[in-house]
Amino acid sequence: MTEQNPDIRLVVLDMAGTTVADDGLVEEAFTAAARHLGADPAGLIDHVRATMGESKISVFRHLFGEEAAAQEANRAFEAAYAELVDAGRVEAIPGARAAIERLTAQGRTVVLTTGFARTTQDAILTALGWRDLAPLTLCPADAGGRGRPYPDMVLTAFLRTAVADGVRQIAVVGDTSYDMRSGVRAGAGLVAGVLTGAHDAGALRAAGASHVLGSVAELPGILG
Known part of the structure; x- marks a missing residue:
């Protein structure tokens, strides 16, 4: 459980740097x-x-x-x-797939989001064998085109999945300050930064992170 909201039903996860290794x-x-x-x-x-x-x-x-x-x-x-x-240069963050599967087993709905275009997002999902891992994946064009730091993808996930009664039942997780700002602006109950990507703990907390995790692999334990 989270201290702030023990009833997280929707988990919105970033891809590159959060669930997918970027490596430059x-x-x-x-x-x-x-x-x-x-x-x-x-x-x-x-x-x-x-x-x-x-x-x-x-x-x-x-x-x-x-x-x-x-x-x-x-x-x-x-x-x-x-x-x-x-060229095979894309890999999952260690423990990311298991974390998504565990979150799903906990009864939560996971949505994967990205700042890339849909064609690139689909190519990454295919390369990792993740096309069926989450029930919904979103890119900026799916949510009006603005992308982060706007809350649009988070709120689109909220509306399309219809699994949460309110935005406080959403967790937003990413590796950048832009991910944190989008979660805060959406009113998410949990906004967590991870240290496997672009920005450090100071930048993540300054942008509104309520939690900073070593990686997304820690998230199921924080929630459940």
Whole structure:
């Protein structure tokens, strides 16, 4: 049980850095996208690191300004990331699948979310054999397009699953400050950061994390 809300019914989990090991793949794909547009990735990478967890198209809009350039960068990013997935570079965080299965066995509904486009999300799920692991997966386009740090994906999960009586029965878990902010803005009863991804404990707590876990593998024990 959580001290704040012992009746968590919906668990919204981030993917890259939380349930899926990143190992620098986002930065590799971004570097390829920047070079595709003739930009120097070294001058932009700090912003990419700081905004891990945000919708990728939003990041590119900030960096490249014009919508056409942002869309072109996003397409290049998705293509580069897909190549990394096809090369077998994507792995699950140790214990992540078992944690999701245990949460499900506890009677909770798990939703997997991402800042990637749907095609990339599906490629990751397929590569890991996770297509049937959760009843619902969401990308920014499934929730109006804004992505994190907005609460839209969390609230879309709440509405589509209809398993929680209110937002206080939601747990939001991720590795970035953007994940924490989206959970806080959604009014989730539990907002937990994990230390397997982009941001450290200080950044996670500053963004509103009520718990900081070593990894998602600890989550079923915290809840149940």
